[in-house]
Amino acid sequence: QQQVKQSPQSLIVQKGGISIINCAYENTAFDYFPWYQQFPGKGPALLIAIRPDVSEKKEGRFTISFNKSAKQFSLHIMDSQPGDSATYFCAASMGDSWGKLQFGAGTQVVVTP
Amino acid sequence: EAGVAQSPRYKIIEKRQSVAFWCNPISGHATLYWYQQILGQGPKLLIQFQNNGVVDDSQLPKDRFSAERLKGVDSTLKIQPAKLEDSAVYLCASSFGTSLYEQYFGPGTRLTVT
Numbered sequence A: 001q002q003q004v005k006q007s008p009q010s011l012i013v014q015k016g017g018i019s020i021i022n023c024a025y026e027n028t029a030f031d032y033f034p035w036y037q038q039f040p041g042k043g044p045a046l047l048i049a050i051r052p053d054v055s056e057k058k059e060g061r062f063t064i065s066f067n068k069s070a071k072q073f074s075l076h077i078m079d080s081q082p083g084d085s086a087t088y089f090c091a092a093s094m095g096d097s098w099g100k101l102q103f104g105a106g107t108q109v110v111v112t113p
Numbered sequence B: 001e002a003g004v005a006q007s008p009r010y011k012i013i014e015k016r017q018s019v020a021f022w023c024n025p026i027s028g029h030a031t032l033y034w035y036q037q038i039l040g041q042g043p044k045l046l047i048q049f050q051n052n053g054v055v056d057d058s059q060l061p062k063d064r065f066s067a068e069r070l071k072g073v074d075s076t077l078k079i080q081p082a083k084l085e086d087s088a089v090y091l092c093a094s095s096f097g098t099s100l101y102e103q104y105f106g107p108g109t110r111l112t113v114t
Helices: none
Strands: A004-007 A010-014 A019-025 A033-038 A045-050 A056-059 A062-067 A072-077 A086-092 A107-112 B005-007 B010-013 B019-024 B031-037 B044-050 B053-056 B065-068 B075-079 B088-095 B109-113
Touching: A004 A086, A010 A019, A019 A086, A019 A107, A033 A062, A045 A056, A045 A062, A045 A072, A072 A086, B005 B088, B010 B019, B019 B088, B019 B109, B031 B075, B044 B065, B044 B075, B075 B088
Parallel strands: A010 A107, B010 B109
Antiparallel strands: A004 A019, A019 A072, A033 A045, A033 A086, A056 A062, A062 A072, A086 A107, B005 B019, B019 B075, B031 B044, B031 B088, B044 B053, B065 B075, B088 B109
């Protein structure tokens, strides 16, 4: 049972374009929503995270939009660069779950020059 | 600051053999996680330690998988006997605390079971 559903599975974007990845969840007890970036042969690395008391968080070219009523959140990568080519995972956890993360299936992003 | 170390990086074994993976977390991190990442999927938590005690092993196939964290530092994950479906990347992560703290991942061990 996948608690966090992620789409699309893959996307190709031109350099300078916007990459958008969407995630949806069912468990309203989730209170922490991080995004991880993973390069081939490496472990995931935290990119940006949000809590449900805010609707948007921006760090550089990366923005999380959060819609609590729809139980959805998304990652926007502005001005996409070839170095952003990686697999991106959304995740969610509950405060009383010892930090256990439920990951989405991942989105492979390819930024073409 | 040194990251999470894992070894070996790659391992190929035949089904029904046993294998062990080692993880050295970031110094001072009390929480240690083992994840299984099957190709094309997100990581799935197998077991979580807080210091040297287990706080979650609900998704660990206990008939074949075991893990320990002696002295609350290094950890080993063992599979015995291995099955074809165990082919995956095994990721170790650590964090200073639990839900409020970032998890730092190691590079993983890629296991192929033939």
